[in-house]
Amino acid sequence: MSSFTYQFDTPSYKGTSTVSTGLFINGKFIEPVEKGTIEVVNPVNGKIITSVAAGTAADIDNAARAARKAYKERWGLKVPGVQRGRMLSKLADLLEANADEFAALEALDVGKAFRAARNGDVSASIAALRYYAGWADKIQGKTIETNEKKLAYTRHEPVGVVGAIVPWNFPLTMLSFKLGPALAAGNAVIVKPSELTPLTALRLCPLFVEAGFPDGVINVVSGYGSTAGQALSEHMDVDKITFTGSTLTGRKIMETASKTNLKKITLELGGKSPSVIFDDVDLEQTVKWVSHGIFMNHGQACTAGSRIFVQAGIYDRFLKAFTEHASSLKVGDPFARDTYQGPQVSQTQFDRIMGYIKSGKEEGATVHIGGERHGNEGYFIQPTIFTECKSNMKIVQEEIFGPVAAIIKFATEEEAIEQANNTVYGLACSVFTRDIDRAIRVAHSIEAGTAWINCHNSSELSLPFGGYKQSGIGRELGEYALEHYTNLKAVHVNIGHRL
């Protein structure tokens, strides 16, 4: 079976990584039925690093069969929660033992800074697997009082076979956020990584085996969304899809589910999250948090605080400090020690973001800083700030998914809330103020699944995460995620009611 070996010799990481590039089905790497491949591109220079197998419908079908068999014969409730938890813990340990290598692969594939991949992505992945390992033996139903002639209880059973379609912005992390609860609750899983960033998912496969997961419990089928992803959404023997990605694709998945076996879906989609800054803030901290909010991961975060509302009284000072801070962000090679921002993930994304920047200029907003490509090769874009934005501009309404901030001045709290809510999205928001009443009032008034007060993009594994409105359906993380990976069964035992 083919594999890909990469030698890293960089200031941040030196080492060798070997990744099998086949499809991982039923515990083994195999060739895809239709023998296609996908090229993996290094976004730093646009050059091909390697190619991996591309699965299609036939492979998804094989994976679904393997998953169903594994679920029925050697997984699900046949394996007590405490054992499922131990395997997840072991997987976390193995990931931790190889943390630097995984971070390097992620930095190579996505283009994110090694430092961010190591301290952000990989750490969060390990933590998520550990967190859910602890839930595996704590899945509980209820006994419910009805009357003395009946014993009535609920069971929170595994759903069965779950399809997980994972995005490219935090590949390993998003995968862990899905694997954790799915496996803890006793489901078998078929993963379709993003065709842009399959490397860490593939590198994880041998660790599944070493951690002791039976064959077929976790399957990884790389492939395109329109083929492998579609096949997974349509499959009559897949009980649930969990998807993180664009709202456009989320709609297709829901429609496909409705037309096939009415499989359950959770969708984590896009956002245009507002950051609302009042004039009583600690300016220095606010600037740092807001910058983290929009420029983290090169703006490629569903919760990016991409609409920054600044109260009139502090507007000029904020803009000056924010601009200074943004200008200091080091754009460059992901493996250079002082890099903050690497390239955008692909040519397509690069073009899309540059298109939005152009549209901003054309619609009359002002490029305060940035607005141009950085360098001559790869997909680097300068951190960009737009001012003089109007609410109907595309750069204010649509998700850009790049390092582009739109700054908008406001006068009153009511106005800020109304503008903040003037969007079809509702994933996250942040509010910055020292006033306790206002902080909580505004956080509660903005229509979003996560509200941050005096911070942004400060996530917690133990809190639920997900969208209001068109930002999604369902919640990930926390205990809440488990609901989405279990089927609720009510059992009524008649112990005396006679007809």
Added chain:
Amino acid sequence: MPSTFTKTFDTPAYKGTVTIPLGLYINGEFVDPVEGGTIDVVNPATGKVVTSIAAGTKADIDIAAKAAKEAYKTSWGLKVPGIQRGKLMSKLAVLMEEHIAEFAALDALANGKAYNTAYGKDNKGAIAVMEYYAGWADKISGKTIETNEKKLAYTRHEPIGVVGQIIPWNVPMFSLSLKVAPALATGNTIVLKPSEITPLSALLFCTLIEQAGFPPGVINIVNGYGSTAGQAISEHPLIEKVAFTGSTLTGRKIMEAAAKSNLKSVTLELGGKSPNVIFDDADLEQAVKWAIHGIYYNHGQNCSAGSRIFVQEGIYDKFLDQFTEQARAIKVGDPFSPDTYQGPQVSKTQFERIMGYITSGQNDGATVHLGGKQVGQEGYFIEPTIFTECQPNMKIVREEIFGPVACVIKFKTEDEVVEQANDTSYGLAASVFTKDIDRAIRVAHALEAGTAWINCSNQAEISMPFGGFKQSGIGRDLSEYALENYTNVKAVHVNIGLRL
């Protein structure tokens, strides 16, 4: 069109006069539909038109959604504390009780179910559901969650906003209550479309809403066809959630419409082909009675009907004899006669559908052990019917008939019957009859269904969740669990010391 309908009932089961408005109930008033259409309501006992109601279309749904949104923003939602919402719901339950006889008469008239059933089951149940959720209204809780000392982190279970609800014709008032109640308790406003076949009791319900003290626009009830008004609800951009009970076919359309419009969340309670598994150590007398109830209750028009009856071979002959005797003894007749158990099927379409399945069973080689024919010459009455010699691939065994038609199937072993019982795309409910404790629980757990009944069948509890595995649905009705369908979880992270 006239704005009200009055009927005087002079029957053995009920004597009284009922008057209902016929318009659309939007923003606290009865109004004419924008496009002026009507729908005839037919009495299935006679096949004759009883009255015509206003039929809403997309334009009316739009008006209702806007009214509901405005009410949510100004006079409902979290502006009205849970304890207040609960009080209004309790008042509504009291009013429903005061008018219970009228509600029962309207349901019996339009649906064809026996008046005593409409009274004692449907409407008593509807009132109990409203009371149950009134008690939840001030107990909606989120959590505080420990993360670290530099952060206060908590969740809120907020109302969603405007929810759309589409209810079926088989248990009109019970369906209405179990949809409306959890939505109101959690602070949502509602646009509800009753079934066009059984709209009358919902119209009576509208007259109690203002009396109970609900602000205008909180509950809006718009009668209309599924393909127009129902579709409009599924598509509407201001409606952020849709809850539907009905056929799997329509459920799919609703989910598709939600995906294509504003990705509103969707809960669906769909069809079933629920197995009833009877082992040879069952208490036979009770098993027969429960099996009768499981398939013939509500004329088989029951999503959780135990329509595939698996009987272990040791007890098969005795079971079949007793089951047949009791089925034969079922009193089919006028809903307003006090000893009627089974009235007509709800409509001509349903009647023809069921008769079509009976024909298909015969054509596929199953034996009509009992029944199989129309009762009488008018209306849509069908004899309680039993098929034997059924094979698993027959349409009558695979597809939901939704009528008084039982398929009785012999089995040998537990493994065989669990496999056959699970050989269906549905997964709504199941029952198992045995006195063996191990087997009872083992089999109940092995059957892939959202509800498993042990030594009983179709005995729902308001405090227990109800809903489907597989293609029988998404989400759960009833119990505390239903509240999740009507809340948006928001996570709030308060930074009280984490500095960058």
